[in-house]
Amino acid sequence: MNNWVVYLFVVVSIYACGSKDASKNESSVSSSEAKPKVDGAAVYKANCELCHGVDGKLGLNGSKDLTVSELDLNERIAQISKGKGLMIAYENILSLSEIKAVAEYTMLLSK
Template identity: 35%
Template sequence: MMLSWYGPQAFFILLSSLLVASCSSSPTEAPAATPAASAPAELPGKALFATNCALCHGPDGKRGLNGAHDLTKSNLNQAGRVYMVTNGLGKMPAFKGQLTPEQIEQVAAYSLTLQ
């Protein structure tokens, strides 16, 4: 299981983010995951991903620089990815001070297309 790489803190973070997402008063629909080859170039999160994430994760999500995880193998859903981008973990920095909540949602949604 992928969570063993992070240890008990990651399990708690993922569980907390899922709990928060399930308690949301406004229902949101997560975008359907599509293969990277069919991801349209105009996806708003693609440019944000290229600028903020591709250095470590690579343009295809597989690079793994500085211990970055292979996003094509991640089992995190939209809510888990939003949490990770917002707050960071380990060597991954938090982007809550650099990106708006809407931009973080867009990056997370785009990262799901890399699976």
């Protein structure tokens, strides 16, 4: 009797994990074009537009034109986190997922 309960538990947990993974895969397949959980555009509007402008081209305070930036995603995440020149560091202002989302958003500006 006890064994049966344990067996049932194991089966249920395997099933639960399996379906979790499946939904993860599903979302990662579609997420190449879908928005990340955090809305990068909203983070950009609230924190970055001031210097970089709506389209990334404003260049206020010597900020770089984001549409021609050649930094890759990781370099952007690093610069947004640590700041550079007149651009402040955002690591204590935004969460990591917000920084990632906004970095991904700035990648879209260049297309």
